[in-house]
Amino acid sequence: MSPTPDAPPAPAERVETGTAAPAPVAGGVGLLAAVIAAGLLSALVAGVGATYDSVKEGDGLAQVDRPALDWMVAHRTAGLDSAVTAFTNIGGPTLLPIIATIVTVLLSWRWRSWTPAAFMVLATAGSLAMTVAGKDLADRVRPPQSLAVPPFEISPSFPSGHTLNSTVIAIVLSYLVILHVPSRRARTTVVTVLAVYAAAMGLSRVFLGHHWLTDVVAGWVAGAAWALALILAHRLLLLVQRRRRDQHPQRAGGTPQPVS
Numbered sequence: 001m002s003p004t005p006d007a008p009p010a011p012a013e014r015v016e017t018g019t020a021a022p023a024p025v026a027g028g029v030g031l032l033a034a035v036i037a038a039g040l041l042s043a044l045v046a047g048v049g050a051t052y053d054s055v056k057e058g059d060g061l062a063q064v065d066r067p068a069l070d071w072m073v074a075h076r077t078a079g080l081d082s083a084v085t086a087f088t089n090i091g092g093p094t095l096l097p098i099i100a101t102i103v104t105v106l107l108s109w110r111w112r113s114w115t116p117a118a119f120m121v122l123a124t125a126g127s128l129a130m131t132v133a134g135k136d137l138a139d140r141v142r143p144p145q146s147l148a149v150p151p152f153e154i155s156p157s158f159p160s161g162h163t164l165n166s167t168v169i170a171i172v173l174s175y176l177v178i179l180h181v182p183s184r185r186a187r188t189t190v191v192t193v194l195a196v197y198a199a200a201m202g203l204s205r206v207f208l209g210h211h212w213l214t215d216v217v218a219g220w221v222a223g224a225a226w227a228l229a230l231i232l233a234h235r236l237l238l239l240v241q242r243r244r245r246d247q248h249p250q251r252a253g254g255t256p257q258p259v260s
Helices: 012-016 030-057 060-074 078-091 095-111 115-138 161-180 184-207 213-247
Strands: none
Touching (some): 030 060, 030 115, 030 213, 060 184, 060 213, 078 095, 078 184, 095 115, 095 161, 115 161, 115 213, 161 184, 161 213, 184 213
16 A cells, blocks of 8 residues: 655645644644643743843752863864855854845745744844843853864854754744644755754864853743744634634525635
């Protein structure tokens, strides 16, 4: 018996309005999942606060900052330094916006939907604002330049902007792929690659001596919190739209479509 091919993706307008979605997300998240997501969001926000307190007090996780940096420095080589520098530049303020814009345009065109564009604009604007506000608030000094790989950076260290921005974009793109791509294998592959990218971006900042480990942890947690907030808002919006259609099907132009 030959394997059943992947079903074609549902039209973008049905996916995004909650009337169709590829398995295993058919039918939307639902109220219970939204409550769980809200709880996770609260935990992430608390995690950012705990990391900030650790940095200010010099205890907790912050006590690992110097040992982690020393371990990274001990494992550097000329070739590895060059490779990690090239990789970390992908998450910088020049290349990352260009890459994100190209990917967003392609996804919006391929799916005939404004959702990727709207998500990416909100995601990048929020992550940039969080990065600037966090650096101004903490005003933390970066690791000594004697332990860093050039080119050196002089802006405040907390949080890591490379890590925060890369995490937000990775999670948002993962969500969009889960929402639109019907193949489970393709979804798993893309999400895995994006998760590894966000993790590696953060570790590269410590390896190069541009950030302390707690700067990176704050970037991961804050980025995940902002991305989850956007996703939760989107799911709640779709839930409200679905209920309105179910209550007033004549306003939607006919009988509601069954969930596929």
